[in-house]
Amino acid sequence: MRGSEVEAVAVILVLGLILVIVFLVKTVRIVPQAFAGVVERFGKYHATLPAGLNMVVPFIDNVRYMIDLRENVVSFPPQPVITEDNLTVSIDTVIYFQVTDPVAATYEIANYIQAIEQLTMTTLRNIVGGMTLEHALTSRDQINNGLRGELDGATGKWGVRVNRVELKGIDPPPSISDAMEQQMRAERSKRAAILTAEGERQSAILTAEGNKQAAILNAEGAKTALILSAEGDREAAILRAQGEAQAIGQVFQAIHDGNPDQKLLAYQYLQAMPKLAEGSANKVWILPSEFSGALAGLGKLTDGAADQA
Known part of the structure; x- marks a missing residue:
């Protein structure tokens, strides 16, 4: 063979090897754990690839999206919300969600994270708008449950399940915060004064009860002492009288006997x-x-x- 023919054969072999490599690359698809691959054939949904090694038709099938099936956490920036008593509070939320249907999450909504954010804002305004500021500050669980129920119901058709909703913070205006701080200080001072007065009252009552019991015990002791002393004097008088009577009797008997x-x-x-x-x-x-x-x-x-x- 001439040199030109050898070179042509080598080029053909190299091109064939490249085509084989490209063919294998286009045919073999490796999907990571906890992911799902959405395959389109001629621009239309064809199949969903599970985690692991998968085979597709090269140049016909196209893995369009790789959907993360793990639970995701997204934190939305603070949003201004007006309460029922016309006070503006800033609320930031954290959403825990998980994709349950890769096909719906791909074709039913263009950007489900942005959609969840907008839906969270509107739902939060509806829920908190029917509460006063004090009620909103003390009803985090109620707001979380209401928000989760609304989001889960709306995102179900998108193949997304909202597992949990948390309010990171509810920040009232600075003037309201100062007023609330003053009110809390006044309440604490009031409770401290009440507790002090209660303690002093209980102390006075206990002192009076103690003095009363002491006086009663002293009176009872004095009474008992007087009774015992009187009984002792009576017994002594009886014994003296008996002794004198016996002495007189003995003297009289002696005189009588002596005649x-x-x-x-x-x-x-x-x-x-x-x-x-x-x-x-x-x-x-x-x-x-x-x-x-x-x-x-x-x-x-x-x-x-x-x-x-």
Whole structure:
């Protein structure tokens, strides 16, 4: 073969190899995990490629879109919303959504993210527009649930499911924020004053109750002490009276047993006389009528003793 013919054959082989490579590239399609490929044939939807290795007809089939099937998160910038009491608040939202139908997400809506953003704005204005500012600030869950329900119902035909809606922030105007801050400070001061007054009242009540109980206990203790003292005095008096009665009885019994005569009684009577003079208050003596009889008996006793001597 001549050199020119060899060169022609080499060029043909190279071109054939290039065509084979191009053919293989156009035929084999690798779809990543959690993605779906939308295939068009002659500009019309033909099939949906799952994740993994796929084969298509080269130069006829075209993988037009690669749709992400994972849950996506998109944050929308703050939007001004007018409340029922004509106050403008700025609300920014976060949407969690997922494509469930790649074909619908491709052909039913041109840009489903932009559509979700616009639908979120209008729905949020409708929901918050029927609330006062205070109600909107304290009803995040209600707004989230209402917004999610409206979005999920509208995006279902687009092959998109809205899983969750969150309000990142509800920012009232600065003047309203200052007024609310002053109101909260006043409420906190009011609650602190009420709690302080309640504490002082409870303290006074407890102190009074304690003093009352202490007074009652002291009175009961004094009463018990007086009762016990009186009972002790009574028992002592009874015992003294019983002792004196026993002593008198024993003395009387001893005298009765001794059978004393008149002389002995007169002598005992004279021995008791000095005791009558004891004490500084005994200045006047009153002698009983029996005293003369006792002296007479004693005189007779002494005269008899002298005669015997």
